[in-house]
Amino acid sequence: MRLDSLFSDHMVLQAGKPIRVFGVGAGHVRVSLEGVTAEADVPGPQWCLALPARTYGGPYTLSVSLAGQEILLRDVYIGDVYLLAGQSNMQFKLSETSIPKSEWDDQPLLRCFSLARPEEGEPFSPTDGWQICSRENAGSFSAIGYHLGELCESGRAAGLINCYQGASVIESWLPEDTAASPEFSIPINEKHIDHTWPEYAAWNRNGYLYRHMFAKVPPFALAAAVWYQGESDTSEAEARIYDRELASLAACWRNDLGDASLPFVIVQIADYQPRSDEGWRALQAAQERAAAAIPRAFLIRSADVCDSGSIHPASKARLARRIVHILRDISTDPHGS
Numbered sequence: 001m002r003l004d005s006l007f008s009d010h011m012v013l014q015a016g017k018p019i020r021v022f023g024v025g026a027g028h029v030r031v032s033l034e035g036v037t038a039e040a041d042v043p044g045p046q047w048c049l050a051l052p053a054r055t056y057g058g059p060y061t062l063s064v065s066l067a068g069q070e071i072l073l074r075d076v077y078i079g080d081v082y083l084l085a086g087q088s089n090m091q092f093k094l095s096e097t098s099i100p101k102s103e104w105d106d107q108p109l110l111r112c113f114s115l116a117r118p119e120e121g122e123p124f125s126p127t128d129g130w131q132i133c134s135r136e137n138a139g140s141f142s143a144i145g146y147h148l149g150e151l152c153e154s155g156r157a158a159g160l161i162n163c164y165q166g167a168s169v170i171e172s173w174l175p176e177d178t179a180a181s182p183e184f185s186i187p188i189n190e191k192h193i194d195h196t197w198p199e200y201a202a203w204n205r206n207g208y209l210y211r212h213m214f215a216k217v218p219p220f221a222l223a224a225a226v227w228y229q230g231e232s233d234t235s236e237a238e239a240r241i242y243d244r245e246l247a248s249l250a251a252c253w254r255n256d257l258g259d260a261s262l263p264f265v266i267v268q269i270a271d272y273q274p275r276s277d278e279g280w281r282a283l284q285a286a287q288e289r290a291a292a293a294i295p296r297a298f299l300i301r302s303a304d305v306c307d308s309g310s311i312h313p314a315s316k317a318r319l320a321r322r323i324v325h326i327l328r329d330i331s332t333d334p335h336g337s
Helices: 143-154 208-212 236-257 278-293 317-332
Strands: 012-014 019-024 027-033 036-042 046-051 057-066 069-086 107-114 131-133 158-164 224-228 264-267 297-300
Touching (some): 012 158, 019 027, 019 057, 027 046, 036 046, 069 107, 069 143, 143 158, 143 317, 224 317, 236 264, 236 278
Parallel strands (some): 069 158, 107 158, 224 264
Antiparallel strands (some): 019 046, 027 036, 057 069
16 A cells, blocks of 8 residues: 655645545555544555644644554644646746845745656656755745745745646646547647647647646645646637636646635736737737636736746746735635635
């Protein structure tokens, strides 16, 4: 029997929602946290036990017994867990920004877990488990993720699940049958070049990143998903359907996560002067339509706080602050609209 790789020392579990602990194998499973226990005989191949929702706090020790073998996970916090999803601007590291290393901070309540992405070079891997943000490793954090450390100022832990791949198209993040449906059918010559660029072919196939990255997350409980993607879908033809694709993605991910009201934060792609064309602007408009149409979706505008001369703006602090503002509102009023 095996515990899923999402479960390790230093992890953050979601406050206010059932705590699902899961893995693979068959046998007797027992899970305990702060005197509360759940156990069952499971037939396999996969298993999941749920503990009751808890409020913010920690550090705790989570005990998991698999067929009599006990695993102790230490320094576990109950906080808010955010899925950071999308492409290169979400992947963009603090070390790539304009913030000098001398200003990087220890943030002991900010932790991240990185899913394996198909492109080599990600500093952390699933086998590294949850990483505590420190001056030494902060440069390897997503820049947006690092700045979300402001959410910890109230003494609550924040967990980041890194689920991104640069130069990725939205169809790869959708289930294969959804991406291939007739309503989303566009001739390949009318799509952005990233769909066919040889360097990106490994991951820009319908459903690939959905299967190989996102599907590793459910049924882990989250506070919200933060989606920053779209630069690779900026043809005029794609922009006409992008809002419906994004609505399908939000519905699918919520269903897989077992959380129909999971907040979905959409970061609108920034202005980019070399691509000040109809396709780029139409994609931005499609993101606005999606945010208006998807229940519990929130649009983060970025054009006025990002450098329009670069497709990867070197500063993410002001943009992250807007995301923090929305996420704080969600945390304060979890059932609001």
